[in-house]
Amino acid sequence: MAEAVVKNERVLEVYESFVKHMKKFLDEQQLNHEEYTNFVEWADRLGRSGEIPLFLDVFVETYVLEAKYKKLPGTEPSLLGPYFTEGSPLIEDKPAVMSMRPVDKEKGEKLIFRGNVSSVNGQKLANTKVEFWQNDADGLYSNFDSDAPDFNLRGHFYTDENGDFEVHSIVPIPYQIPTDGPTGEFVSAAGYHAYRPAHLHLMLEKEGHETLITQVFFQGDEWLETDVANGVRSSLLTGLKQVGDHKEASLDFVLRTE
Numbered sequence: 678m679a680e681a682v683v684k685n686e687r688v689l690e691v692y693e694s695f696v697k698h699m700k701k702f703l704d705e706q707q708l709n710h711e712e713y714t715n716f717v718e719w720a721d722r723l724g725r726s727g728e729i730p731l732f733l734d735v736f737v738e739t740y741v742l743e744a745k746y747k748k749l750p751g752t753e754p755s756l757l758g759p760y761f762t763e764g765s766p767l768i769e770d771k772p773a774v775m776s777m778r779p780v781d782k783e784k785g786e787k788l789i790f791r792g793n794v795s796s797v798n799g800q801k802l803a804n805t806k807v808e809f810w811q812n813d814a815d816g817l818y819s820n821f822d823s824d825a826p827d828f829n830l831r832g833h834f835y836t837d838e839n840g841d842f843e844v845h846s847i848v849p850i851p852y853q854i855p856t857d858g859p860t861g862e863f864v865s866a867a868g869y870h871a872y873r874p875a876h877l878h879l880m881l882e883k884e885g886h887e888t889l890i891t892q893v894f895f896q897g898d899e900w901l902e903t904d905v906a907n908g909v910r911s912s913l914l915t916g917l918k919q920v921g922d923h924k925e926a927s928l929d930f931v932l933r934t935e
């Protein structure tokens with residue numbers, strides 16, 4: 678027996694608004710029927726290829742976030758993206774050391790990243806859960822496009838009594854989104870490049886506060902201005918400093934109360 682589907686007023690409200698704006702867009706663009714059919718066929722390929730999350734997170738998610746969060750206090754969110762996975766390992770050591778392939782095999786420059794988490798009301802947020810994930814020195818994400826062990830360069834840990842954390846990892850590198858599927862077809866047809874600047878992903882969770890999903894970017898990265906996913910926010914930029922044999926960087930985060 679089919680599941681009973683519950684009527685959801687929000688679905689109607691959002692759909693009707695979408696139609697209203699789509700009509701304006703179609704008045705402007707005057708698609709011919711062949712263009713419409715080409716679009717349907719491309720969207721079908723997109724779904725069959727499994728790239729719907731990739732495409733939407735690259736070309737739509739940033740506008741969802743901007744519309745809702747640009748004007749609010751606290752650290753700006755950035756893209757969750759298609760490469761988050763539930764169930765990352767808990768890292769109990771302080772400082773936290775990310776799970777890496779045996780030291781000699783995890784390529785890349787060592788990175789020490791530090792942050793502080795506080796509330797918009799000024800309070801330091803001890804015991805905040807920090808989910809942390811990033812790509813490796815080949816530009817690939819574990820559990821997805823790399824052959825690293827699952828959860829390589831993914832983990833979670835907690836801030837100390839002052840809201841501070843320190844994590845030892847490697848410097849992420851610019852990420853090239855896959856170009857061999859329907860997303861790549863669109864990127865080529867539009868004449869875009871396929872790069873995102875190097876970034877760290879963080880998700881900060883503390884009771885009484887809105888979960889903050891954001892990213893950290895590095896000054897001087899060649900793709901900051903033209904990020905294919907348009908996820909860069911100037912407030913999320915930090916500097917990479919050479920300290921001895923490794924790089925260091927830091928950024929502070931402010932969570933909104935619920």
Ligand code: MBD
Pocket residue numbers: 731734735756757758759760852854873906908
């Ligand atoms: C990424 O690594 C990413 O963070 C986003 C938002 C989209 C594609 C690849």
Ligand code: FE
Pocket residue numbers: 758760852876878
């Ligand atoms: Fe990413």
